[in-house]
Amino acid sequence: MVRAFPARRWLAMAAAVTGLVALTACGGSNTPGTAGPSPAPGPGGLLDRAPVASAAELAASPTATAIRQRGQLIVGGELDLPLLSERNSITGETEGFDATLAKLLAKYIIGESSVKIAKATPETREALLQVGTVDAVIRIYTITPQRAQKVAFAGPYLMSGQSIATLSRERSITKPADLNGKTVVAVAGTTSVDALEKVAPDAQIKTFGTANECIQALEAGQAVAYVHDLTVLAGAARLNDKIRVIGEPFTSEPYGIGLPRGDTEFKKFVNDWLGKIVQAGIWEELWKESLGTVVAGQPPAPPQIGSVPGS
Template sequence: MSLRPPARKTVTALAVTAALALSGCSGESPSRAERKTNFIDRAPVATEAQINSSPTAAAIRARGQMLIGSDKNLPLVSQQNPTTGQTEGFDATLSRMLAKYITGQSTPRIVSVTPENREQLLEAGTVDAVIRIYSITEKRARQVTFAGPYFDSGQTIATLRTNHAIQTADDLRGKKVCVVKDTTSEKAVTQKEPEAAVTPAADSSQCVSALEQGKAEAYVHDLTVVAGAAQLNNKIKIVGNPFTSEPYGIGIRHGDDSFKNFVDDWLRSIERSGLWRQAWQQSLGTVVPGGPPSPPNIGGAPGT
């Protein structure tokens, strides 16, 4: 998926909270602060037998640091905190837990990747894995092996908080809908509601502006991007559930089945323990309505 996040206008609430907590001025009770610390502290570390089941995992442990391809500018998904320097969000938290599982340390080296170069970086060994809203497709699976899926995203609707007329995708009929050009959003909207008036924009920030200016009544994009926009701008809200399914996977070098099985086993362990749920609650769950979704079936997406 090739996505450009909305322009960052202010320090995110997530970053501010993290910075205050680290400085000891958060105002939180000690028990809540401890729970945040213990969230990563409770993440498991693989046994020697588990590590030895995968030559790639063994090589990473011997190196002492995991190299993860990701991003540092995706709010609620993977964004660098300007105060602490740490990357935060749902994907970032999974990256930290996977690194800890393999090396014992929740401090991976984050390598910036793009949709254009991630397969090449995996093939070259520049990164050990890619965790960056990486949609699983059968076409991509011919170049990269996917563990997971670890999250099921999809096209989601955002409106102004003052708009109560749109609650589901069926309500888009006859409405002005902004989408980002060169994404799958336009096709998804027209297939779901052919009578919607779809207007492409250059990026997410332009769609948010269109909402504020009354040029659009709804903005449709992938859940993770819409959530980031809602977190940055309190004038908009997410309505309803995603009306398409888009599973995200962890990309690893093509053909490395032992490492895929190793990562899949780790995903199952954090799902069983509730750590996956906590990662969602403290990131995407801060703006997405409803409770945490159920994790997708590992190995259940075409391409896995």
């Protein structure tokens, strides 16, 4: 059964996002668009302790074998999602929960954390997988039965939920129903749009291609609220004291790793790897080093693999 994060932890995130330390994530050094191998921060670093697939495990997946021979994992992802996948302008590292997850998967396949990140938006994710531009998409990709008709999903590996962000001075929005009759921004092609239509059917929804564009529109007064996954809003509020998160999530969003549809061997390979990093405590440590920097208390239990429709 999927276990969503307790509401008190999400509320703690919403309250803490503006005043806590920046995310610390481990991984290899990067050239533009590439996360290459380098030592993790210390002897107990995640990448040092990360598992590597055996020859027999690799042989069971032709896709994994091909990636190993190529020497690089190509992932559809992002470079500007704080806490999830963001390039550190000083170190050149791509840091965050999703970014480090990609490095861990590369380590499992190749033996080192060699990752190339190809820009993926909610509107291009399926196409990137369908034409073979990327090996996987790791970018807060909510599993739905509709999407599973186009791509396959490993996982889920993380649970989130749709939430509301407003400007800090805004006081008229306290719950989803308050969005009715008001202009709200969301990222095109995301589950945020569907969620908004259900909880506030009379809201005027204006969509943009990226999260940054939504924040800019909110700041410019083009909307009174911005709806997105709480993981995204938390990162935005951590960096921008003009933004605050309202209340707790009003949906449950299971994130999965997008894979080419029909490649059952690779899906099993990735699911087996997810199980290994959970069992080894690496998932929990990754949470602490990324999303856990703004969430009080202990990490949530990881969701059960294959536990949601479409996974």
